[in-house]
Amino acid sequence: MKTQTVDTTRWRFTNWIAGIIVTVALFVLPFILAKFGRTGEFWIWVTTEMIINALFALSLNLILGYGGMVSFGHAAFFGVGAYTVALLMKKAGVPLYLALLSAPFTAAIAAAVIGWFCVRLIGLYFAILTLAFGQLLYMVAFQWYTFTGGDDGIHGIPRPEFLGPVNYYLLCLIIFLACFLIMRMIVNSSFGLSIRTIRENMERAKFIGINVKRYQWINFIIAGAFAGLAGGLLTELNRFAQTEFLHWSKSAEPIFASLVGGMYSLVGPVIGSTLLMFLKIVLQQLHKSMVEMWAIILGLILLLVVLFAPGGLVGIFHRLLGKTES
Amino acid sequence: MSAEYYLFMLINGLSQGMLLFIVASGLSLVFGVLRVINFAHGSIYMIGAFVAYSLSTLLTGTSLASFLLLLLVVPPAIALLGFVLEVSLFRRVYREEHLLQLLLTYALVLILDNVVRMIWGGDPRNVARPEILAGSVDLMGMALPTYNVFILLVGPVIALGLWLLLYRTRAGNVIRAAVSYPDILGALGVNVSWVMTATFMLGCWLAGLGGVLVAALANVDLSIGMEKIIECFAVVVIGGLGSVGGALLGSLIIGVGITFFQLPFGRWALVFPYFVMALVLIIRPWGLFGRPER
Numbered sequence: 001m002k003t004q005t006v007d008t009t010r011w012r013f014t015n016w017i018a019g020i021i022v023t024v025a026l027f028v029l030p031f032i033l034a035k036f037g038r039t040g041e042f043w044i045w046v047t048t049e050m051i052i053n054a055l056f057a058l059s060l061n062l063i064l065g066y067g068g069m070v071s072f073g074h075a076a077f078f079g080v081g082a083y084t085v086a087l088l089m090k091k092a093g094v095p096l097y098l099a100l101l102s103a104p105f106t107a108a109i110a111a112a113v114i115g116w117f118c119v120r121l122i123g124l125y126f127a128i129l130t131l132a133f134g135q136l137l138y139m140v141a142f143q144w145y146t147f148t149g150g151d152d153g154i155h156g157i158p159r160p161e162f163l164g165p166v167n168y169y170l171l172c173l174i175i176f177l178a179c180f181l182i183m184r185m186i187v188n189s190s191f192g193l194s195i196r197t198i199r200e201n202m203e204r205a206k207f208i209g210i211n212v213k214r215y216q217w218i219n220f221i222i223a224g225a226f227a228g229l230a231g232g233l234l235t236e237l238n239r240f241a242q243t244e245f246l247h248w249s250k251s252a253e254p255i256f257a258s259l260v261g262g263m264y265s266l267v268g269p270v271i272g273s274t275l276l277m278f279l280k281i282v283l284q285q286l287h288k289s290m291v292e293m294w295a296i297i298l299g300l301i302l303l304l305v306v307l308f309a310p311g312g313l314v315g316i317f318h319r320l321l322g323k324t325e326s
Numbered sequence: 327m328s329a330e331y332y333l334f335m336l337i338n339g340l341s342q343g344m345l346l347f348i349v350a351s352g353l354s355l356v357f358g359v360l361r362v363i364n365f366a367h368g369s370i371y372m373i374g375a376f377v378a379y380s381l382s383t384l385l386t387g388t389s390l391a392s393f394l395l396l397l398l399v400v401p402p403a404i405a406l407l408g409f410v411l412e413v414s415l416f417r418r419v420y421r422e423e424h425l426l427q428l429l430l431t432y433a434l435v436l437i438l439d440n441v442v443r444m445i446w447g448g449d450p451r452n453v454a455r456p457e458i459l460a461g462s463v464d465l466m467g468m469a470l471p472t473y474n475v476f477i478l479l480v481g482p483v484i485a486l487g488l489w490l491l492l493y494r495t496r497a498g499n500v501i502r503a504a505v506s507y508p509d510i511l512g513a514l515g516v517n518v519s520w521v522m523t524a525t526f527m528l529g530c531w532l533a534g535l536g537g538v539l540v541a542a543l544a545n546v547d548l549s550i551g552m553e554k555i556i557e558c559f560a561v562v563v564i565g566g567l568g569s570v571g572g573a574l575l576g577s578l579i580i581g582v583g584i585t586f587f588q589l590p591f592g593r594w595a596l597v598f599p600y601f602v603m604a605l606v607l608i609i610r611p612w613g614l615f616g617r618p619e620r
Contacts, residue, residue: 070425117608124363124424128563129607135556136600143594252432259429292440299436306430307418 026173030166044165046281050274051172052233055179057269059226060254065263066187067219068199070127072251073134074227077107079246081228086154086241096160100232107228108221115220119213131248138246153242157235172233179226184266195219260305262314271313330466335585341474343581344481345539349554350561351488351573352532358505358568359525362416362427366434368555370530374404374537375546376446382453393456396538404534405527412526443548450545477539485574501525505568560599564606566616575614
């Protein structure tokens, strides 16, 4: 027993060290990339999007990994955040910081309404209802041409002068780190433990007096708010919002990331989403045909993970460690 | 609007619904027995449509015989594809959690859809209707396409066939037993995993049949799989997952609903399936014909 506690503290220590090293490297990265001219600028853009996607994947993981709720409509909140920023900045002339602050709020409101219905269902029915609501929002954004621009989306969102590619990267990185730490706190709080209890055994959670639906609902709202923030950030990065942000194929992206990275940890989805996007960009840079081939490759990767490594990369890592220790 | 016009719309909506039923009943059957929601069902249906197109280019003429040949050959070929998929992939995840099953079928969507894109490209295609079905029927002064009437007739035939199969044959008894009590069925000496394979093949056969029928109804392109699978979800949710009778009712509601809502709402009518799906899930999650799981 004693050796185990020593082990875990050492583990925690190395985790912190690794985290700090990675963080410092991420802060230095854009300045190095900026020296490489146009390709460097391209990669700054790519890494910024990676950070945003990682935030999106993290947000889903609150309900998927920790809550055990399979949502196929998480893009709805990503999209609501995206359109909040786009509409506020383009049509109301609101400054960026206010627009970015509103994105998680509108997304949280959407999540509160949709989640109120969804948490009443479990398992597959929950998944299908989230899908239905997500697609409902998608269709509304698609059809309501005068408000959302339909499938043209909203283009030409203003960007403040001082936010060049490097500065925007840094902004996203800081927001991401803040969100990561907040989510870490949530996951390790008593609330987070209750959520995990519900995932492991809903009946028992009810039995020990946890208001299961209320907890799931709150968790759903928190996850939606973070997704909305990610959507807002991506809108400002691309300077447009489009209906694709709400589509169910967008909802699938963070699920893939969580699956590939590993679901029951905070870093898993981050690693998964970054790795998948890196692979996609590198393959597409290597050869043009890869743009069309990517979906097939992604499908094959998923098949392999589902069949042979359902724990994802983090699972493989732990298994390897377990083997070396024994 | 006159009453004839509404009748015309109703018949159009019903024929849309019947086509939807043929595809959705396959999804529902597969869910009932395998307990897996197959996202790839729409892609399999799409493959059916494109295979029918390719085969029709090989056959000369637009005779009824060559169309019947398509109807006879393509669905079994798609069922064979289903056999390969079930034995090599689906069978491995029955005991896994829902998420992994869903992701497996979603991975299949990504692969199959893009294989179709590579083979057939993105251009819209269709199968020429046989001459006897190409014209139109006169219905109180309105020209109703004969082919729509044909689909309207095929749907009930399939529904009746499925009902006879499920409730009047030993194979049907086994399938229904596999839905309700798979463990006991296994204990009675039935090889449940082959029942599952056979059911999956039947589901794919239905998807393939829907594919052939739609290829002669309208232009088909790469988007029809995704479109149809969402409609199918709506149908099986409304009717109750696993219930074929429910799938029939759900299909008719969706088919007629979309057609009628197009009058006042235009393209907003496409919101209708999602709306009904959400509504049913909220009020009666197990569907109109289904039973609560516990």
